[in-house]
Amino acid sequence: MNRPTESLPALEIALAEKLRALLSSIRWLSEVQVIGNPAEFQRAFDFCVRFHMPRGREIELWADCRAEPRPSQFPAVASERDFDQGATKRVRLRVLAAPHISPRMAEVCESHGWSWFDLAGNCRISVPGVLHLERTGNAPVHTPPRHNANLGTQEAGRVVRALLTPCFAGNRWTQRSMQMNCNPGVSLGLVNKVVRYLRDEAFIESLPDGGFRLSDPVPLLHAWRDAYRFDHHERHGYFTLLQSRQLREALGKLDAFTGGSAAYAAFSAADFQAPHVRQAKTWLYVARHELDRFAEIVQAKPVDSGENLVVLVPSDNGVFYFRDAPDSHEHLLRCTNLVQTYVDLWHSGGRGEEAAEALLEQRLKPAWRAIDHNV
Numbered sequence: 520m521n522r523p524t525e526s527l528p529a530l531e532i533a534l535a536e537k538l539r540a541l542l543s544s545i546r547w548l549s550e551v552q553v554i555g556n557p558a559e560f561q562r563a564f565d566f567c568v569r570f571h572m573p574r575g576r577e578i579e580l581w582a583d584c585r586a587e588p589r590p591s592q593f594p595a596v597a598s599e600r601d602f603d604q605g606a607t608k609r610v611r612l613r614v615l616a617a618p619h620i621s622p623r624m625a626e627v628c629e630s631h632g633w634s635w636f637d638l639a640g641n642c643r644i645s646v647p648g649v650l651h652l653e654r655t656g657n658a659p660v661h662t663p664p665r666h667n668a669n670l671g672t673q674e675a676g677r678v679v680r681a682l683l684t685p686c687f688a689g690n691r692w693t694q695r696s697m698q699m700n701c702n703p704g705v706s707l708g709l710v711n712k713v714v715r716y717l718r719d720e721a722f723i724e725s726l727p728d729g730g731f732r733l734s735d736p737v738p739l740l741h742a743w744r745d746a747y748r749f750d751h752h753e754r755h756g757y758f759t760l761l762q763s764r765q766l767r768e769a770l771g772k773l774d775a776f777t778g779g780s781a782a783y784a785a786f787s788a789a790d791f792q793a794p795h796v797r798q799a800k801t802w803l804y805v806a807r808h809e810l811d812r813f814a815e816i817v818q819a820k821p822v823d824s825g826e827n828l829v830v831l832v833p834s835d836n837g838v839f840y841f842r843d844a845p846d847s848h849e850h851l852l853r854c855t856n857l858v859q860t861y862v863d864l865w866h867s868g869g870r871g872e873e874a875a876e877a878l879l880e881q882r883l884k885p886a887w888r889a890i891d892h893n894v
Contacts, residue, residue: 531565531584534616537638538568538582541652547573563600565616569609577609578646580634582616590627590721597631612646618661623720626738637661668716671746673835677701678713679743682723682733683858684841685886693730702840736887740858740879749866751834752804756826757819766801769817770852773809780806781813781852782842784831785863786874788854791845795877796870802829804838804855831863838863857882 535553542551551570565584571577583600593615600613613633615624620637628635629643636642639657644650668675681687681700698710714731717723717739724734733739761769773781783791786798805813810832813819819828833839842853843860854860857878864875 530586530618531616533638534582534584534618534636535566535568537640538580538614538616538636541636541640541642541644541654542568542570545650545652549573564613572649576649578649579609579611580614580644581611582614584616586618588615588617588620588624589719590621590623591719593624593627593631593721597633610646610649612644614644619659623738623742627721668713669746670713670743671748673837674705674709675713676743676747676835677703677705677837677840678710679717679739680837680840680856680858682717683736683740683743684856685858685883686841688733688736688887691726691728691730691732696730701837703836737879737884740861740883743858744862744865747862747866748834749863752838753832753834755810755830755832756822756824757814757817757828757830758822758826759817759819759828761817766817767851770801770803771850773813773816774852776812776816777806777809779839779842779853780809780836782839783845783852783854784838785829785860785867785871786869788843788860789864789874789878791854792843792857792860793874793878793881795881796874798869800827800829802831802867803852804831804833806836806839807832857886 539551539553542548549571551568554567554569564581566582568580568582569577581600583596597613615628615633615635616637617624618638620628620635620641625635625643634642634644636644637659639660641655641657642652644652670676670679678697678701681697682692687700694707694710694714697714698705698707701710714723718725718731720742722733722735722739722742723731725731759766770781770783782788782804783802784804785802786796786800787802789795790798803813810830813830814821817828838855838859840859841856843856844853845851855863861875861878861883864871864878
C-alpha cells in the first residue's frame, strides 16, 4: 500500500515536487506520478516518482532524501539502498535528492550509478538507453554547507601536492607524517583541518589500522586545479641569445647553484614529461632571491616584449616540492613534479589545457593505477 504523498515531511514534499516539475518539463513523458514508498522496500527510500515513456515502458525513480549529504557517507548509503529489479518490467533507478548537491557530491553519485537533483533544479537523471536529463549552473535556493578548508591556500596546496605526487599516492599517512612531509612546513592544526575536509569529500579513506590514504586522485586533482591561484605567481619576461643545448647546459648549472630553487615549469616541464604541445618559449620557476644569479648564468635580460624566457617567481616555494628529473638527461635542470606541472599548464593559457590533459592521461593516471594495483 502506498504511503500518501501528503504525509511526507516538508523537505521530502519539496523535493518530490521539484522532481515532478523537472520531469513534467519533458513534454513527451506521460503520467508523472509521485507516490510514497511501497512496503516492498521497507521504507528504505523516501518516495518514488513513476512515469511512462512514449511506447508504454514504465520508469520508477526511487529517491533518498538528505538534508546535507556528504560524499564520505554515500558509499554506505548506496549499499543500504541497493535493490533487485526482480521480475518487474519497470525500470527502477536510484536518485539522491537534497536541497543542495555540490559538484563533488554529484561526482560521487555518478561514480556509484545514481542519479541526483536538488531544489535549485540542478540535476543529472539518466536512464541508460531511455532518458538523460542534465541541468547545472542554477544558483542554490538553499545555502550550501560551508567548507572548512580552502584548497586554494598555499598551505592546503602543500598537503594536496604531497598526497597527489605519484610516488607517494599509495602511502599510508598519519597527520604527523603528512606534516613532516610538507615542504615548506605547515602546522599540525592545518593538516588536521585539510584531512578532515578531504575525508568528508571522499578524496581520502581511513584505514583499519589507523591513518589514511588517497582514494580518488583524479577528482582531487581537479578540485585543486579549480581552486589553484596561478595568478599569485609573478610573471617576468627575459631574453637570452643562448639556444637549445647551450641554454639547457646553462640551466643545468643554475640547478647546481640554487640548490632546488629553480625548475622547468608548465610547457617546458611538459616537454620532458609528456611532449604534446610545441612551445617556443622556455618556462621556468625561479625563486626571487635567485633571479640575479639566473640572469647572470643564462645571460638573460629582462624585457617588456619579445621574451623567449617566461620566468615565474612563485608565491610559495611548494612549487619546488619533489622536483622531477628529466628521463635520460643528466646534468639538466629538474622539472616541477607532475601534479604541479598539470595545474600550471591548465592555467597557462594557449593550449595549456590540452597539454595538461595529455600529461594526465600519459603520466599521472598510469602512475596512480600502478600504485592502486600494488596496494
